[in-house]
Amino acid sequence: MVRPFLALIGRDLRLAFRGGIGSLVSVVFFVIAVTLFPLGVGPALDLLERVAPGVLWVCALLAAMLSLDRMFHDDHDDGSLEQITLGALPLELVVLAKAIAHWLTTGLPLVLAAPVLAVLLNLSTEGFVVLIVSLLLGSPILSLIGSVGAALTVGLRRGGVLISLLVLPLCVPVLIFGVGAVEGAIYGFGERAHLLILAGGLIVALVLAPFAAAAALRLTLE
Amino acid sequence: MAAKSANTGNPPPRRARGLHALANPARFMRLARAIFPFAAVIAAGTLIAGVVLGLAVAPADYQQGDAYRIIFVHVPAASLAMIIYVVMALAGAAALIWKHPLADLIGRASAPVGAAFTFINLLTGSLWGQPMWGTWWVWDARLTSMLILFFVYLGYIALQSAFEDPTKGARAAAILALVGLVNLPIIHFSVNWWNTLHQPATIMKLDRPSIDPSMMAPLFLMLIGFLAYYVLMLTIRVRSDIIARRIRNLRLMQSAG
Numbered sequence: 001m002v003r004p005f006l007a008l009i010g011r012d013l014r015l016a017f018r019g020g021i022g023s024l025v026s027v028v029f030f031v032i033a034v035t036l037f038p039l040g041v042g043p044a045l046d047l048l049e050r051v052a053p054g055v056l057w058v059c060a061l062l063a064a065m066l067s068l069d070r071m072f073h074d075d076h077d078d079g080s081l082e083q084i085t086l087g088a089l090p091l092e093l094v095v096l097a098k099a100i101a102h103w104l105t106t107g108l109p110l111v112l113a114a115p116v117l118a119v120l121l122n123l124s125t126e127g128f129v130v131l132i133v134s135l136l137l138g139s140p141i142l143s144l145i146g147s148v149g150a151a152l153t154v155g156l157r158r159g160g161v162l163i164s165l166l167v168l169p170l171c172v173p174v175l176i177f178g179v180g181a182v183e184g185a186i187y188g189f190g191e192r193a194h195l196l197i198l199a200g201g202l203i204v205a206l207v208l209a210p211f212a213a214a215a216a217l218r219l220t221l222e
Numbered sequence: 223m224a225a226k227s228a229n230t231g232n233p234p235p236r237r238a239r240g241l242h243a244l245a246n247p248a249r250f251m252r253l254a255r256a257i258f259p260f261a262a263v264i265a266a267g268t269l270i271a272g273v274v275l276g277l278a279v280a281p282a283d284y285q286q287g288d289a290y291r292i293i294f295v296h297v298p299a300a301s302l303a304m305i306i307y308v309v310m311a312l313a314g315a316a317a318l319i320w321k322h323p324l325a326d327l328i329g330r331a332s333a334p335v336g337a338a339f340t341f342i343n344l345l346t347g348s349l350w351g352q353p354m355w356g357t358w359w360v361w362d363a364r365l366t367s368m369l370i371l372f373f374v375y376l377g378y379i380a381l382q383s384a385f386e387d388p389t390k391g392a393r394a395a396a397i398l399a400l401v402g403l404v405n406l407p408i409i410h411f412s413v414n415w416w417n418t419l420h421q422p423a424t425i426m427k428l429d430r431p432s433i434d435p436s437m438m439a440p441l442f443l444m445l446i447g448f449l450a451y452y453v454l455m456l457t458i459r460v461r462s463d464i465i466a467r468r469i470r471n472l473r474l475m476q477s478a479g
Binding site for chain 1: 374376377393394413
């Protein structure tokens with residue numbers, strides 16, 4: 001059970017790394033989107049400092065959405081998804097492996113890029129560590145919820161637009177508690193509660209999302 | 223019984239009971255036709271009575287004047303928006319577990335009605351907010367979670383109509399509805415934590431409702447009226463869905479010769 005699971009993650013990672021610039025699209029989008037904000041709201045440092053946690057989280061959320069439709073779509077198109085579902089691995093674990101691979105190729109780069117962008121937005125120094133921790137806890141939830149949306153739309157021609165409509169409303173709590181943690185650290189009313197809730201949400205998503213996504217895949221692959 | 227009969231190939235014939243009886247479209251059509259006049263009369267009666275009591279009989283609020291009367295539409299619409307979502311999710315569960323065809327149809331028929339009630343709730347809230355809070359929209363917790371509920375409804379409708387096969391679309395939307403059922407309370411509480419300006423709940427309090435009986439009566443009547451209206455819409459929409467499918471099948475048979 002463990003070996004095919006790891007093999008599937010490894011395969012997806014290799015596919016992503018050999019895809020060239022395509023796998024970096026999310027991070028590039030994240031950087032550009034964050035760069036647009038000072039151009040839009042003005043370069044005043046105190047204003048940027050105030051909106052920084054929210055801007056960083058919203059842009060990270062949108063960037064994570066960007067590559068969701070690729071989670072199952074390419075494999076479905078060339079038929080390898082059906083091959084994988086015939087294998088020894090239960091579909092729930094297939095979904096989990098795919099979500100983990102998606103997070104490693106999208107979520108983790110976003111987490112790594114966030115501190116640099118935080119400097120550009122003049123985020124208070126108190127917020128840096130919490131920003132990274134909150135993104136580390138929150139972005140896997142996005143990949144997991146996103147896997148449900150990706151599974152539901154896998155056979156559809158214009159699934160990419162639909163995924164955002166399905167997944168973004170469900171991601172609201174992640175955004176709220178992620179930003180809440182960073183602001184709690186900056187303004188001194190504590191980040192612990194928000195981070196604990198994010199961790200709880202991650203556990204719930206880890207347990208429940210693969211079942212929902214697997215049910216959706218079974219339906220769409222019929 | 224099912225386990226024993228599975229070995230022999232065919233299960234023994236048994237009379238369909240309860241909900242399973244309604245899997246037969248003809249039987250459901252009969253039931254829907256029977257419910258229809260009752261729902262229509264109840265909806266018309268309670269809505270007229272509720273509007274008369276609410277607009278003419280109930281006294282004006284000592285703080286909000288006459289503007290508070292919008293709650294007679296606003297609050298029942300909010301209740302319906304949530305009730306319909308729960309019905310939709312339960313129908314979705316039934317559709318996924320028992321593959322019940324009626325459950326698919328109920329989900330399809332409910333979503334636009336629920337979305338409309340959510341929209342009415344948002345619209346009336348906005349109209350009430352202008353004189354009371356001095357602004358059309360505030361990012362208050364309840365408004366925001368209702369707005370997100372509206373988006374979830376839109377996602378449900380979009381997903382369900384994206385599939386060419388209506389049954390497949392209904393089942394996919396059912397999964398989404400169930401995911402939303404787990405997530406919506408979390409969204410509600412997170413948004414609540416995020417910001418609270420809205421007045422706290424007054425009707426669903428455990429001790430006694432802090433609302434005068436003369437205002438409570440029209441509110442209750444409107445709620446019953448909205449519920450009856452939903453049942454009415456449900457019977458109409460499900461029936462027309464069944465008829466539309468029949469027509470499509472007949473056309474297909476005709477063109478096949």
